Amino acid sequence: MQSLSDIRVIAPHFKRRLSGVTSTLVQLIPEQRRRGLGIVTLGPGLPPGMPALSWAALPRLWKRPQGASHRIWHARRNNEMLAGIVLKHVLRMPLKLLFTSAAQRHHTGYTRWLIARMDGVVATSARSGSFLKVPHRVIRHGVDTALFHPPGPQDALEGTGLPGRYLIGCFGRVRHQKGTDLFVQAMIALLPRYPEWTAVISGRVTAEHTGFADDLKRRIKAAGLDSRIVFLGEVDDIKPWYRRLTLYVAPSRNEGFGLTPLEAMASQTAVVASDAGAYAEQIAPGETGAVVPAGDGGALRQALEPYLADPALAEQHGRRGLDHVRQHFALAREAEALEEVYSSLLGQPVIGQTVIGQPVIGKSRA
Template sequence: MSAPVVLHLISSLRVGGAERMLVSLLAAARRQPGSRYVVCIMNDEVDAGLLAELESCGWPCYRLGRPEGHVHPRYFAQMVSILSRHRVDVVHAHNEGSRKWAMLLRLARPTLKVVYTLHCQGLADAYGPFARRLYRVGVDATVAISDATAQEGQTLRARRLVQIANGVDLDRFRGARREPARRGPIRILQVGRFHPEKGQDVLLRALARLRGEGVEAVATFAGVALGDADPWVSELRALATSLGVDEAVRFVFGRTDVENMLADADVFVLPSRAEGFGLALVEAMAAGVPVIAAAVGGPARLVQDSVNGLLFPAEDHAALAAALGRLEADPNLRRRLAAEGAASAECYGIEATLRDHARLYADLAA
């Protein structure tokens, strides 16, 4: 029996965790015989580098160019046309906006199966009783990427809840590994979209405290934003100036070569206030970079404190500064955490993630 045809539906292709995860999944699927995938990017927010990676995978790829928030019927008609052209069996929605459109597509094809991946925490609390009933009717299977997001699915009373951890291309990040010995200031890297939830301000305050204690340190913040015009980036720049660390801070936008940034880092920090999984954290561990993370959501399960990384209480910049100081002062600890982190990351290869998804698609389409 041939594999079902799966349409991957995503709102945008910015450089974010869900988007990077989708591209990695489709790249790995090239090595899976019999796979049949189609991709549809709904909005006009597309990163050129990430799009090039996606198109190199060779799967049919459609860009609707829809301005964010627009609900013109022609977009629905275009998606229905894609369903018919490729005889799609399963639609996999990768974020909240695409989930709603996927549920609407069932009106055109009642036999269509809908899969939705829960990437973040707090979504269930935003749903009222009616929205939760619609969810249960319109979504055949919910993929939770961690224990934290599985709890969200349980709150929603999802009809079928499957836990599949995010995966990374281990070969890509193994190539970035190097001896964690260093010269000069300790180089800190944080990767994630620019948003208060990601806690970049916590790291800035920790950096200021660390430098105030006489420790030489610099930090690079990389992620998705509207450049310097982004309100949160503007706040972060103002905070860095007020803390006196603006010359020790660099903001980088839209980079997709995370492995190269990790190769230049001495420590990776994930200071999020909430985090469903922590894909960037696993990438850093796979690259052999020692990690420090706030003890929330997915990272609290990925990291065993003082075993394969360090944990600190969310929003506690003093505790983060202490953890950074501990790593800076102890090269042996840096080496040990880097080695243990790399070993832990081996459990999160993209091939296992792909196999689990393929099994789910086949079960739904049977």
């Protein structure tokens, strides 16, 4: 691992299970390191290859990094903010605290208390920023267009053993919040009229949502569509499945930011999504896909049907979606914007040596 004296940013990850934050860090941190930023993670639940600070090395954070007065503690969850507050204000470690908020709701009093003690705050969308009561900067997540890319010959549908010529998919944890039932309802209504299409659902079914998933499977079987609405389970690598799709659906009832539409568009796949999270800020309606009100199954079905009736339209919007992501949501744009925030908080660039000014984001409590 890079010497701790060269580390400028620590990105804690205090959750073992895969989440949207996990997906963000897995893509973003390698990009940040490629750009020359000294950054490590701390905590469980990330792939072995990620650069990580061990818990045993935590006391070494009392020593200032080489050439800088502080490090950045970049939290994305309440428990990570709390840990940063303890490290800085109780243990007196030289840290600047940054929080990225993706929440699409009013914060609790406890969360507001934590946020008020941050030195800087980032919102992942204009909508999430509207719920913040402190100065902040909007930096939308990006996607790695090298990892998520258009299909090649190896991504042909024929190799999957699934019927039909076109795939429509819905990925993510199978539960009410994610709107999996809305997708299934739409497929039960539409697929009998469009025999060339097959639907796939991929994602984890946790114990508390097993009954929900089992009910969906019963409804699919009762409709005689169990060979055309297929549960893939939790696949090892979802990227090829994005490339096999002609249309991706993100029907969440509520969401934080939500990366899957960007991953789909980077794979040259058109997207129909709810307006949960930042989905509406990601999609160009009528060009790269469509956006419908969250929780409205009828609107979802109506938005999907034109694509099933005209696969060429989906393919056209998929090509435009690829251009859209490359122009507006490339991962490098997110990394560059965060570098500006880090540099502002530290009063000097995190990459290079020239001082660029004093902190301007939030209030400094060093």
